[in-house]
Amino acid sequence: MPTVHFTDAEGSVRDVQGNVGDSVMETAVRNGVPGIVAECGGSLSCATCHVFVREDCVSQLPPMEDMEDEMLYGTAVDREDTSRLSCQLRLTDELELFVTTPETQV
Amino acid sequence: MGTHAVEEATDSATVPSRTGLLIIGASQSGVQLAVSLRALGFDEHITLLGDEDHRPYQRPALSKEFLQGMVGSESLIFRSNDYWTGHNVDLVKGEYIARIDKEADGTGVAHASSGRQFPFSRLALAVGARARKLEIDGSDLDGVLYLRNADDALALKSRVGDAQDVVVIGGGFIGLEAASSLQKMGKNVTVLEFGPRLVGRAVGDETAEYFLQAHRSRGLDIRLNATAARFTAADGGGEKPHGVAAVELQDGTVLPAQIVLIGIGVIPNTQLAEQLGLDVDNGVVVDRFALASDGTTVAVGDVANMPNPVPGSAPGERIRLESVNNAIEHAKVAAYSLTGHRAEYAGIPWFWSNQADLKLQIAGLSNGYDQTVLRRDTERGKFSVLYYRQGQVIAADCVNAPLDFMDVKNALAKGQNIPATAAADVATRLKIITTDS
Ligand SMILES: Cc1cc2nc3c(=O)[nH]c(=O)nc-3n(C[C@H](O)[C@H](O)[C@H](O)COP(=O)(O)OP(=O)(O)OC[C@H]3O[C@@H](n4cnc5c(N)ncnc54)[C@H](O)[C@@H]3O)c2cc1C
Ligand code: FES
Numbered sequence: 001m002p003t004v005h006f007t008d009a010e011g012s013v014r015d016v017q018g019n020v021g022d023s024v025m026e027t028a029v030r031n032g033v034p035g036i037v038a039e040c041g042g043s044l045s046c047a048t049c050h051v052f053v054r055e056d057c058v059s060q061l062p063p064m065e066d067m068e069d070e071m072l073y074g075t076a077v078d079r080e081d082t083s084r085l086s087c088q089l090r091l092t093d094e095l096e097l098f099v100t101t102p103e104t105q106v
Numbered sequence: 107m108g109t110h111a112v113e114e115a116t117d118s119a120t121v122p123s124r125t126g127l128l129i130i131g132a133s134q135s136g137v138q139l140a141v142s143l144r145a146l147g148f149d150e151h152i153t154l155l156g157d158e159d160h161r162p163y164q165r166p167a168l169s170k171e172f173l174q175g176m177v178g179s180e181s182l183i184f185r186s187n188d189y190w191t192g193h194n195v196d197l198v199k200g201e202y203i204a205r206i207d208k209e210a211d212g213t214g215v216a217h218a219s220s221g222r223q224f225p226f227s228r229l230a231l232a233v234g235a236r237a238r239k240l241e242i243d244g245s246d247l248d249g250v251l252y253l254r255n256a257d258d259a260l261a262l263k264s265r266v267g268d269a270q271d272v273v274v275i276g277g278g279f280i281g282l283e284a285a286s287s288l289q290k291m292g293k294n295v296t297v298l299e300f301g302p303r304l305v306g307r308a309v310g311d312e313t314a315e316y317f318l319q320a321h322r323s324r325g326l327d328i329r330l331n332a333t334a335a336r337f338t339a340a341d342g343g344g345e346k347p348h349g350v351a352a353v354e355l356q357d358g359t360v361l362p363a364q365i366v367l368i369g370i371g372v373i374p375n376t377q378l379a380e381q382l383g384l385d386v387d388n389g390v391v392v393d394r395f396a397l398a399s400d401g402t403t404v405a406v407g408d409v410a411n412m413p414n415p416v417p418g419s420a421p422g423e424r425i426r427l428e429s430v431n432n433a434i435e436h437a438k439v440a441a442y443s444l445t446g447h448r449a450e451y452a453g454i455p456w457f458w459s460n461q462a463d464l465k466l467q468i469a470g471l472s473n474g475y476d477q478t479v480l481r482r483d484t485e486r487g488k489f490s491v492l493y494y495r496q497g498q499v500i501a502a503d504c505v506n507a508p509l510d511f512m513d514v515k516n517a518l519a520k521g522q523n524i525p526a527t528a529a530a531d532v533a534t535r536l537k538i539i540t541t542d543s
Binding site for chain 2: 029046
């Protein structure tokens with residue numbers, strides 16, 4: 001089962017198991033991981049599902065499309081090189097993903 | 107801790123003990139209210155009750171990704187069952203509250219049409235809105251559909267396979283979203299809008315015109331000033347029910363249709379509030395803290411008519427918003443109220459709508475604008491309209507222009523301005539020209 005490790009801005013960690021095909025955002029929201037707001041439910045309209053992906057995990061993820069890239073310029077906490085919108089990240093078999101959630105999403 | 111209500115939602119014989127807070131309506135705003143209350147440390151028992159048979163789910167995809175089969179129903183669910191149990195929230199499905207007895211201190215008993223009773227210490231109305239019905243000849247024919255909830259969407263989906271021609275009545279967001287989805291699914295779609303332009307008052311003229319042209323250039327047949335006169339069945343009627351076969355317009359035009367989808371707006375569900383004697387006027391009238399006129403019941407989301415929360419809006423102006431963002435923010439206000447705090451609506455109202463490859467994002471409320479600035483990058487297919495009141499930016503409609511949307515939303519949130527004189531230049535990012543008013 002794919003697993004996502006969410007570290008919040010204070011450093012506490014939540015490990016959540018997800019289903020292949022679900023997004024990282026869905027996995028977080030369904031289980032009440034507080035650092036992800038995801039107002040638009042994954043339709044790439046809100047940028048409140050921002051995460052920082054741990055450097056060594058970045059290569060496991062698909063490259064981002066223009067829309068995601070543009071949206072990332074409007075996140076509440078400024079983007080970094082490892083920033084992604086978690087609704088665009090799908091869980092794959094055996095994926096082990098480490099992400100940090102920003103201090104605020106709005 | 108409050109008393110614990112019965113666990114088994116299916117056990118209709120038991121009268122549960124009193125719940126701390128009864129939330130009627132288990133959708134976007136009701137779910138958010140429960141979640142926010144727990145985040146604020148509210149420790150009484152919560153019952154989150156709705157009349158639908160589904161676990162609480164997100165509606166926006168019903169006219170978009172879900173209709174097109176791009177996402178399954180499981181993706182629409184807000185929270186896992188474990189989440190609710192773990193947070194001491196009883197989820198009650200499939201119970202319609204028909205009547206409420208309430209005391210002056212805010213406690214009472216809600217009576218479901220099944221006979222079940224739900225005693226509560228405090229009441230929240232998150233009952234939303236229902237589709238406005240079109241009552242014309244033939245509107246009860248099989249295949250004449252609406253799109254407000256999951257059952258509506260499932261009914262529509264189950265018929266799509268057999269249908270070739272679809273007539274959508276209403277050129278608002280839901281109508282256009284569904285029309286685009288159905289077109290993408292290979293249907294021959296005609297949209298009838300009885301007004302002279304699309305999307306009613308939700309966007310300005312430039313945006314409405316942009317959508318009209320964009321949809322028409324993508325092959326969608328949109329007819330403005332078009333009124334449906336009647337729906338007709340394949341043959342002249344008879345005993346057994348017939349499916350709809352055609353739509354007859356007032357000007358005599360006849361359009362074949364095996365599905366008619368009506369999206370002509372919604373009506374807030376104020377029945378319970380009326381029965382309780384609460385002030386009702388285009389929704390349940392609430393104050394800045396989401397409290398209804400009895401001072402104890404909260405009302406949130408699509409059903410609530412609230413003071414316009416946008417800074418700088420006319421004093422005394424009221425508004426009822428129908429959006430996910432509002433359902434969330436308004437529920438947060440109510441959660442503060444219910445825990446003895448006083449927090450006003452935060453953030454800038456925003457909205458989105460996806461139609462074909464057109465991604466609309468709206469920041470702010472354009473009510474009362476006196477100037478617009480068009481910002482159009484034809485080459486890259488981006489289109490934004492900024493709305494101004496007395497030189498101050500108050501809103502923007504952005505199509506395939508998320509950066510503009512983000513920049514305007516952030517400027518509004520910080521009380522900043524984007525000078526109208528400079529906003530049209532697409533070579534400059536709006537953030538760069540933003541000023542502290
Ligand atoms: C097809 C569709 C697409 C949409 N797309 C977007 C979009 O792209 N962006 C956006 O921002 N917004 C969109 N919206 C609007 C958004 O979904 C609503 O604003 C939001 O759902 C409002 O939430 P609510 O909880 O206030 O009300 P509702 O979602 O209407 O929920 C109210 C619930 O209460 C239940 N209920 C009512 N009366 C009773 C009773 N007496 N007893 C028990 N239960 C009762 C209802 O059945 C319902 O389940 C869309 C809506 C639809 C229908
Ligand atoms: S959930 Fe809205 S952009 Fe990801």
